[in-house]
Amino acid sequence: MPAKPQFRVGLVQMAMSTTPGENVDKALAKVREAARTGAEVVCLPELYRSPYFCQKEDAALFDLAEPVPGPSTEAFGRAAAEAGVAVVVPIFERRATGLYHNSAVVIDADGEIVGLYRKMHIPDDPLFYEKFYFTPGDLGFQAFDVKPGRIGTLICWDQWYPEGARLTALRGAVVLFYPTAIGWHPSEKVEHGADQHSAWQTIQRSHAIANGTYVAVVNRVGHEIPPGGGDGLEFWGSSFLADPLGVVVAEASPDREEILVGEISLPRIEDVRRNWPFLRDRRIDAYAGIDQRLLDQE
Amino acid sequence: MPAKPQFRVGLVQMAMSTTPGENVDKALAKVREAARTGAEVVCLPELYRSPYFCQKEDAALFDLAEPVPGPSTEAFGRAAAEAGVAVVVPIFERRATGLYHNSAVVIDADGEIVGLYRKMHIPDDPLFYEKFYFTPGDLGFQAFDVKPGRIGTLICWDQWYPEGARLTALRGAVVLFYPTAIGWHPSEKVEHGADQHSAWQTIQRSHAIANGTYVAVVNRVGHEIPPGGGDGLEFWGSSFLADPLGVVVAEASPDREEILVGEISLPRIEDVRRNWPFLRDRRIDAYAGIDQRLLDQE
Numbered sequence: 049m050p051a052k053p054q055f056r057v058g059l060v061q062m063a064m065s066t067t068p069g070e071n072v073d074k075a076l077a078k079v080r081e082a083a084r085t086g087a088e089v090v091c092l093p094e095l096y097r098s099p100y101f102c103q104k105e106d107a108a109l110f111d112l113a114e115p116v117p118g119p120s121t122e123a124f125g126r127a128a129a130e131a132g133v134a135v136v137v138p139i140f141e142r143r144a145t146g147l148y149h150n151s152a153v154v155i156d157a158d159g160e161i162v163g164l165y166r167k168m169h170i171p172d173d174p175l176f177y178e179k180f181y182f183t184p185g186d187l188g189f190q191a192f193d194v195k196p197g198r199i200g201t202l203i204c205w206d207q208w209y210p211e212g213a214r215l216t217a218l219r220g221a222v223v224l225f226y227p228t229a230i231g232w233h234p235s236e237k238v239e240h241g242a243d244q245h246s247a248w249q250t251i252q253r254s255h256a257i258a259n260g261t262y263v264a265v266v267n268r269v270g271h272e273i274p275p276g277g278g279d280g281l282e283f284w285g286s287s288f289l290a291d292p293l294g295v296v297v298a299e300a301s302p303d304r305e306e307i308l309v310g311e312i313s314l315p316r317i318e319d320v321r322r323n324w325p326f327l328r329d330r331r332i333d334a335y336a337g338i339d340q341r342l343l344d345q346e
Numbered sequence: 347m348p349a350k351p352q353f354r355v356g357l358v359q360m361a362m363s364t365t366p367g368e369n370v371d372k373a374l375a376k377v378r379e380a381a382r383t384g385a386e387v388v389c390l391p392e393l394y395r396s397p398y399f400c401q402k403e404d405a406a407l408f409d410l411a412e413p414v415p416g417p418s419t420e421a422f423g424r425a426a427a428e429a430g431v432a433v434v435v436p437i438f439e440r441r442a443t444g445l446y447h448n449s450a451v452v453i454d455a456d457g458e459i460v461g462l463y464r465k466m467h468i469p470d471d472p473l474f475y476e477k478f479y480f481t482p483g484d485l486g487f488q489a490f491d492v493k494p495g496r497i498g499t500l501i502c503w504d505q506w507y508p509e510g511a512r513l514t515a516l517r518g519a520v521v522l523f524y525p526t527a528i529g530w531h532p533s534e535k536v537e538h539g540a541d542q543h544s545a546w547q548t549i550q551r552s553h554a555i556a557n558g559t560y561v562a563v564v565n566r567v568g569h570e571i572p573p574g575g576g577d578g579l580e581f582w583g584s585s586f587l588a589d590p591l592g593v594v595v596a597e598a599s600p601d602r603e604e605i606l607v608g609e610i611s612l613p614r615i616e617d618v619r620r621n622w623p624f625l626r627d628r629r630i631d632a633y634a635g636i637d638q639r640l641l642d643q644e
Contacts, residue, residue: 168629168632169627169628169629170627171627173621173623184629188632189632205627208555208556208622208624209556209624209628209629210508210509210512210552210556211508211512211628211629211633211636212629214508214509214636215633215635215636215641218635218636218638218640218641219641219642220640220641220642243591243592243593244591246592246593247555247591247592247593247622250548250551250552250555250592251552251555251556251592253548253552254508254548254549254551254552257506257545257548257549258506258507258508258549293541293542293545294541294544294545294548294549295541295544295545323471324506324545325471326506326507327639327640329467329468329469329503330467330507330509330639331466331467331482331507331509331510332637332638332639333637334466334486334487335509335513335636335637336637337513337516338509338512338513338516338633338636338637339630339631339633339634339636340516340630341625341628341630342516342518342625343513343516343517343518344517344518
């Protein structure tokens with residue numbers, strides 16, 4: 049089947065409750081709503097089924113994980129087939145006893161699982177204690193064919209690494225999805241909040257520009273206080289879709305649940321890449337060393 | 347000698363006349379002026395010694411090229427030593443009969459040549475016919491030590507490639523200089539001008555963010571009509587300095603000659619990289635394929 053020249057993506061910006069079942073039901077309803085408004089590929093936020101539990105290290109929270117296939121893929125497999133929409137479902141993946149990943153499952157519009165991405169770059173910072181929970185992915189940077197087109201999935205911290213975007217785009221993805229859970233430390237927001245948000249949007253727009261692809265970023269909203277108390281994290285929403293020149297063509301609010309729907313246009317990609325032919329001129333003979341930690345040994 | 351914790355850079359945004367000697371004299375005066383206002387490393391725009399001659403393909407224009415060492419390095423070597431300032435001098439380099447590069451010479455504050463960078467990514471687009479004039483560089487991505495600190499040089503079209511910025515930063519550069527000659531086609535400016543400028547600033551800010559380095563971009567100004575007539579190119583100025591979080595800390599006008607002076611702060615780099623530790627988490631085991639043209643063979 050030839051690729052469609054245009055298709056629409058739906059970005060589900062939502063807030064999470066502490067009850068997984070409620071989050072699943074809400075996300076299912078939003079996927080159906082996105083499909084009704086024309087979306088053909090819908091993406092949920094990172095770890096959509098729970099609050100962002102990585103604010104503390106607690107071995108009991110591994111109970112939140114689920115296998116693939118498992119509850120999320122079964123629920124969204126049915127919903128995808130019923131609504132005729134492909135879905136990117138980010139999950140806390142239980143791969144084996146003591147082996148967990150921060151993953152995204154790609155379900156096609158017929159309900160079949162067509163892809164699994166495991167977050168490659170794992171952060172670890174105050175209140176983002178992800179290295180405790182998630183083994184770094186071992187499936188590499190991939191692109192997946194769903195009925196509307198070829199898509200790429202990366203997750204949150206991956207967004208800071210041009211290499212991940214490049215490799216996914218070189219595999220033919222026309223849109224890079226970044227399900228995300230990023231927010232402000234309330235104590236930093238006044239002084240650093242605007243610069244942090246700007247850096248985050250800027251680097252993801254840059255992946256669109258460097259590669260001539262769309263970039264779709266899906267964040268959560270809400271101020272989540274962990275069970276033990278504390279300032280918590282104020283997730284900054286602001287989900288957005290950037291076109292292949294990095295133009296933000298749709299953007300959500302910082303604090304409300306929203307479904308953004310925007311168009312992926314292959315003719316637009318064609319036009320941008322013809323006029324800004326960056327892929328033509330890459331110096332693939334001269335990138336040795338990029339697989340080194342630092343070039344301080346020469 | 348230990349690196350200085352802070353040093354100041356000078357970005358010379360200027361317009362060019364058709365007489366090379368006038369451009370040299372003007373640039374020398376601006377280097378001295380930048381030094382007087384505190385700059386310790388000064389950068390000129392790409393191909394500072396002439397109008398942007400690549401608007402047409404004319405073999406006679408190879409006469410504009412000069413060797414290294416040559417007139418530019420001699421003039422700026424003296425000026426650098428007299429003013430006690432390091433200078434990045436972008437030149438049209440004649441390497442041998444029939445072999446030319448778009449290069450940047452790094453001259454230290456004692457007047458000695460300490461580095462040569464040859465533009466790696468060469469564009470070729472209407473009115474930017476660079477592949478006719480310049481052989482792609484064969485010296486790779488480098489960093490150079492000048493007395494104030496360790497700097498990197500890249501040139502114009504290189505700015506669209508995250509790989510070049512990454513490799514230069516991995517070699518220890520704390521500021522990436524991008525001497526540049528970019529402008530609008532007047533016929534496109536109304537419809538596309540703002541988006542083009544935004545993409546250009548965005549991707550260079552992203553190099554600062556991804557690598558935790560400063561980025562200093564030095565463009566020319568002026569509407570240059572080539573000798574044969576035509577709409578020419580309206581160079582958009584807007585030289586800027588971005589800090590390691592991508593914040594634009596100094597920015598010039600789109601249409602006037604200016605000298606921007608801004609600070610490179612190693613403590614600021616330390617702080618940003620501690621709080622956004624992107625270099626810690628690179629997946630150097632998983633970047634294979636980035637040296638391929640496209641990953642369409644698998």
